[in-house]
Amino acid sequence: MDAGAGLLHRLTSYAPDRDWDVPADDPRVRHDLISNDMSTVPPFMKIYPDGLPVIALPRDLPDPGVSATSVLAGVPVPARPLDAAQLGRVLFLGAGVVRTKPWHGRDFLFRASGSAGGRFPLEVYASTRGVDGVPDGVHWYDGAEHALVQVGPAAEGEVTTLVVTGVPWRTGWRYAERGWRHMYWDAGTLLSQLSVAVASAGSAPRVRSLFPDAAVRKLVGADGVHEQPLALLSLGDGAPAIGTTGAATPGELPPVELPLCTAAQRAGERDELGAPWPEPTLSDVPPSGSVDVVVRRRGSQRLMDRSRTLPRTSLEWPMAAAMRGVDVPHWVVVHGVDDVASGIYRWPDLSRPRLTGELRDELERICLDQTLAADAAYVVIGAAPLSLLDDRSYRDAQLTAGLVEGRLHLGAYALGASATGMTFLDSEVPALLGEPDDLATLLFTCVGVPEYASRSGGGPGAPVEIRPVAERFKDE
Numbered sequence: 484m485d486a487g488a489g490l491l492h493r494l495t496s497y498a499p500d501r502d503w504d505v506p507a508d509d510p511r512v513r514h515d516l517i518s519n520d521m522s523t524v525p526p527f528m529k530i531y532p533d534g535l536p537v538i539a540l541p542r543d544l545p546d547p548g549v550s551a552t553s554v555l556a557g558v559p560v561p562a563r564p565l566d567a568a569q570l571g572r573v574l575f576l577g578a579g580v581v582r583t584k585p586w587h588g589r590d591f592l593f594r595a596s597g598s599a600g601g602r603f604p605l606e607v608y609a610s611t612r613g614v615d616g617v618p619d620g621v622h623w624y625d626g627a628e629h630a631l632v633q634v635g636p637a638a639e640g641e642v643t644t645l646v647v648t649g650v651p652w653r654t655g656w657r658y659a660e661r662g663w664r665h666m667y668w669d670a671g672t673l674l675s676q677l678s679v680a681v682a683s684a685g686s687a688p689r690v691r692s693l694f695p696d697a698a699v700r701k702l703v704g705a706d707g708v709h710e711q712p713l714a715l716l717s718l719g720d721g722a723p724a725i726g727t728t729g730a731a732t733p734g735e736l737p738p739v740e741l742p743l744c745t746a747a748q749r750a751g752e753r754d755e756l757g758a759p760w761p762e763p764t765l766s767d768v769p770p771s772g773s774v775d776v777v778v779r780r781r782g783s784q785r786l787m788d789r790s791r792t793l794p795r796t797s798l799e800w801p802m803a804a805a806m807r808g809v810d811v812p813h814w815v816v817v818h819g820v821d822d823v824a825s826g827i828y829r830w831p832d833l834s835r836p837r838l839t840g841e842l843r844d845e846l847e848r849i850c851l852d853q854t855l856a857a858d859a860a861y862v863v864i865g866a867a868p869l870s871l872l873d874d875r876s877y878r879d880a881q882l883t884a885g886l887v888e889g890r891l892h893l894g895a896y897a898l899g900a901s902a903t904g905m906t907f908l909d910s911e912v913p914a915l916l917g918e919p920d921d922l923a924t925l926l927f928t929c930v931g932v933p934e935y936a937s938r939s940g941g942g943p944g945a946p947v948e949i950r951p952v953a954e955r956f957k958d959e
């Protein structure tokens with residue numbers, strides 16, 4: 484607990500006696516940073532020098548018309564070869580810019596998948612193999628221009644592989660060292676969207692969280708301090724194309740370091756390639772819109788209608804899809820679901836509540852007075868005993884919780900409900916769930932009846948401008 488990821492977890496845990504933006508009283512966290520200081524705000528994306536080869540991806544996205552629920556259920560789609568337009572569609576449905584809002588004299592860029600506090604700290608690279616219209620190589624995805632910038636030579640390996648990296652400072656600018664946890668949450672939600680897009684395109688999505696960090700850092704030009712590799716997603720079975728054959732152009736990032744994040748990341752570095760995460764199949768597939776329609780419709784619901792309930796299937800199905808192949812424990816706090824008594828359940832057992840009763844006020848308190856946690860029909864909580872995690876499996880657990888959030892989110896929207904990720908007071912969760920204090924809370928997701936319909940996101944190069952809806956806080 485006094486080093487690596489465990490130390491970061493402890494020093495970035497929220498408790499009622501300290502405001503979220505006040506650093507812990509410990510010299511290992513930075514005390515000189517001011518949260519949300521516009522004079523230090525980092526750019527939305529990495530910046531590359533002119534002169535690198537750029538491929539403009541087709542802006543007309545080839546929607547294969549596959550239902551979101553079928554790929555969320557893991558039902559395979561007949562294999563199809565990949566071309567530039569389809570690879571572009573996959574990248575756009577994860578990391579493309581879909582919405583904007585005016586923000587301090589510039590456009591704030593919302594990506595297709597959500598991000599804690601809208602900080603969007605992730606970058607995505609495609610190490611391509613045999614994609615029609617894209618030379619084999621390592622390419623950075625420019626989600627605003629919908630273009631690939633080639634940053635490195637073709638890698639060794641068999642299958643096109645996406646590399647997701649995180650920039651700690653981009654989220655640390657608001658959340659300081661806790662942002663390292665957010666990078667893994669966000670990467671999980673991004674992977675959920677990239678995976679459904681990959682599956683619908685006719686390639687098997689193969690997520691790996693165990694990979695040789697130093698080699699992958701070299702592959703994409705990430706230094707491990709200002710940019711850190713988080714996960715791989717291969718498009719099909721076979722050896723991922725991650726064998727570096729030459730140096731990558733590093734690109735430009737603000738030189739701000741959060742030493743606790745560097746240490747936590749380093750402590751988990753390994754030198755092996757793990758097996759892909761399991762992708763079991765559900766037999767039950769309710770009807771829904773296509774992957775493309777559901778992904779573009781999704782947003783983070785700012786207001787939910789607490790006077791209305793969700794049907795039991797809108798809890799059972801999205802949760803079953805979200806938890807496919809996942810062994811990280813999850814709990815469900817039910818506020819308003821037909822035929823399920825209010826209370827706390829340990830998924831998948833909805834027959835025996837751990838606790839019954841009205842928990843809306845308590846959830847609101849634990850979620851830092853954010854009313855969504857009380858207005859939701861149900862709130863899902865991922866958590867795992869810290870003593871069972873090492874520096875690498877801690878990363879896996881955070882990433883898994885993010886993947887569950889992302890799939891649950893898509894599943895909810897596919898069935899006409901709405902969702903939002905949610906942060907929490909760490910210190911209060913073990914008692915809520917009746918678990919030992921050693922329980923490390925990973926992530927909350929609120930699912931409920933939408934009070935308004937979000938505007939669908941725009942296409943490549945044509946994001947829609949939104950006027951954001953403000954969420955409610957207690958006593959407002």
Ligand SMILES: Cc1cc2nc3c(=O)[nH]c(=O)nc-3n(C[C@H](O)[C@H](O)[C@H](O)COP(=O)(O)O)c2cc1C
Nearest residue numbers: 593597598599600601668669672782783904905906
């Ligand atoms: C992991 C995660 C945690 C989040 N936590 C909160 C939260 O505590 N409160 C909240 O109102 N929204 C939360 N959000 C929603 C983000 O603010 C939202 O994703 C972001 O502003 C982008 O907007 P969009 O999801 O509508 O595209 C969270 C999102 C994610 C992915």
